[in-house]
Amino acid sequence: MSVHYCGYEWLKRAYKLDLDSPNPVSKVGGAKSPDSRIFRSEYQPEDTLAGHLLFALKHENMNLGILKALFNACDKKELEQWISENPQGQQTRRTWFLYEWLTGKELNLPDADTKFRYVDALDEKSYYTADKINSPRHKVRNNMPGVPTFCWLVRKTAAMKAFDAKQLHKQMADAYSTHPMIGRAEAFLLTKDSQSSFEIEKEKFDNRAVRWMKTVRAFMGSRLDDAKLFEMQKQLVSNPDNGWRADFGWIGDRLPDATPLPEHISAHPESLKELMDAWLKAYSLMFERHPVAAATALAYGFIIIHPFTDGNGRIHRFILHQLGKVPVSSELLESIDDYIASLKKLSAPILDRSEWTVTADYNVELINDTTELYRYADATEQAEFIYKCIEQFVTHRLPLELEYLSAFDEAKRIIDDAHDMPDKDLTLLVNLCVQNEGVLSNKKRKLFEQLSDDNIAFAEKTVKEAFTDYFRMKG
Template sequence: MKPAGYAYLNLHYDLRLPKLGVEVYQNPDADREEVIQYGASKRKILPGHLKYEDNPYSQMHTAIKLQGIRLHFFAAIYKKINVAEFTAFIVDKPTSQYNRVLWFLYEWLTGKRLDIPDLKSANYIKLFEDDFYYALQDGQKNKRTRVINNALGTPDFCPTIRKTSEINELDEADVYKTAFAKMQRIGEQLSVDVIGRSVNYLYTKETKSSTEIEKEKPNRQRMQRFLNAIKNVGLYELNKQSIINVQNQIVDEKFKATDYRESEIYVGTTIQRFGNRDEDVHYVGAKQEHVASMMDGLFKLHENLMIDGSVPPLFHATLISFGEVYIHPFDDGNGRIHRYLIHDVMKHREPEHKFIIPISAAILKNQRKYDQVLETISVPIMAMLDYEFDDSNRIVINNDIDYMYRFPDYTEHVKFVYEMMDTAISEDLLKEVCLLTVFDCLKKFINDNADLPNNQIDMVLSIIIENGGEVSNRKRKRIEALLGEDILNQLEELASHLINDIRDKFEVDVVAMMNEES
């Protein structure tokens, strides 16, 4: 079988880029197109009768036609291309749709101008086809190539999201409407006060979970600063200074930044064995010399998406938050900023929503899935990166693969963020609302039928809920002395009914929750 499209280009230019999820090959003996399993990946097999020229420029057409525009491939190719040959290929058919795309991409990605006169006439074509990619609604017309640049970002930073069948379904989802719809099923007992108290609890839980993901135990002051940052998402424009201010709020005093990092950085663990020290490197951030331009690109991407407004808010939040964590612009705090940015972007896009959905708590419960989605970007980067440690144990990067950081595909990341949001709604937000609803209903019953101070009411309800709706024999006399036997019996009956009703409606075990929080 002969490689075609990106598989061909990878070999021809010796790019050493990790293979795509589906590689394209042509089988001279095949009479039809099919997709086959090839180990852990897949191959699209093209029939032998189709004509594919054995030259890199025609294969660029094949790549785009069959697998869309993969920006990191073209950014790598254009560093190695024979410019004179490439120019001659474009000039031969300058109005060809694929030639115009290749021409535009070369000048856009490299900042260099090919020796080709501007087109005088031709219909405008979109760079990214709407049927296959999320792109800006309007874009900018490039008069020279007659291409509408509807890319989400800029050559400094431009992630993509492909319109797969799964992603198309998520496009229609609204996580806040889903959250409200689930809470409304509680019925008339649901109150604004209950939602408000639940949200306050979840703000704290989000703060705690976000630090636990980093396997840190910050002091109370830092936790409070991060809590304040989360509560104030959406108040400030997203730019370099505002993100530095957030970093300053959430890290230890000695790690506060005044600018982006000035050295290379990696994520990993130190292994001490028999007196020797070794570094298990999981991920290396973008080269320090590229951080500023990539972050400029990140902020421009955010601005584009804010003005355009057509990309769903949670897609937008995914692009910005994961972009930040892969660039890794600071010496400390990148992971917490990453999760902060999900909420910040959502608030910028949908300011009418009064609460956050605690995604960090969901991620903490699904750490392996989080690692797996991060690895869709980090593993290919680490496979290509040439690095070492110097005598001072500082990491040194010997090759430049900035295109792997500038042009990522975040399709899998969107799916992950939606899954975590759904988990957060079902397992955190809804559960907390259910628990407080039960607690408030029982508290109202006591207030209507007995005269007890709040601290004693809280004590009684904790005992009853923790024990599944009844009081144990050992504590019964004590509670009867406060409420009386008849009121206690009615309280137990009501508690059992509410606990069982919540379990039947939502599969939420408020007894277990009460025991966890006690």
């Protein structure tokens, strides 16, 4: 049976659009495969711009990168004719709006009839969106989760809807907001999150990390702007950029002769101001929207652009925490392979389309213009992964930490009542016992020469009893 490509794939081939798509290829006929969707013959559209554009909008995931390239390549008179013949159609008005929104150019069409009912630019049953702003010209409600020059999408998949139904953020608030230990737990977890974020980068937790924690606390409740981002990088690295990165950037390894082996190519330094201005506008649009969708799209968009020479990863994880309302660096560290895979899934298509050469100082220099590749992406898989991390935090890490603090206070109180000790020594004793499942190791026994063997045995028994639930929960 012959194969007839449909939707985006037909448009790519017909208009010679050299772009990748994360979507499965749609076709009528041919063999089934993991990277294709087979439609029955009655779905086959006319081989026209309008036919396949309508098919894509109705049956495929939104791909803003392909749409923008298509709008710049096609004959706009053909679009104008299609829209004029179907002025009330939802998909024609969406197309009209998206054309003018993405390209910044107007089609030669009169404003939509005021009697038409408004239609959403993005279907809110299928996508996480921004607040609606009416566009009277098209009779379309602009709910795009970004701006024309930076807009990453997250779809409402079955997995995302299942996570939404669990109401993890509400669970956390209902269960723990009035817990007597919650303030201390939040402070401890913020420290642990910062430690994990540094560990992911294989960086020492030193005085810079302490400065970073203070910066995190200072900026967590306020909206970011370029000045705050510059200050964050300044607190992280010894040689800050004092602005956006001025040189080319890449992540990867090197051959023995120092030749770069990039796994990710950062956005061109000359594109950074415009890209980051757009990113900041999208950040403001989504600041109080769906926490996981917004956190994922903005945090992953940030790290893929890579606007700084150093410090991008830790700022990326700050954004995940700030917008996602949960510190997840410890979960990311525990699932480091999945985390790295989630990053590579977005960076690999950019690397494949980046043409670069090695400079005299062994840096990477981009030859082609790749700016468009950073503007649009589908971050749904990444959002599902981040949701899993948030669930792990809410259902395991936070209750575990609260139990730890309660048990810690109880053990300290009982031991202190029996053996009056300096607080720092008592704290150390309990910590060392907990680290070894309630037993003080022989190697650490010499730290407490002032205590008899009976005193140590009492402390061990007390810790085991106080931490029974903690050890059980920890597994």
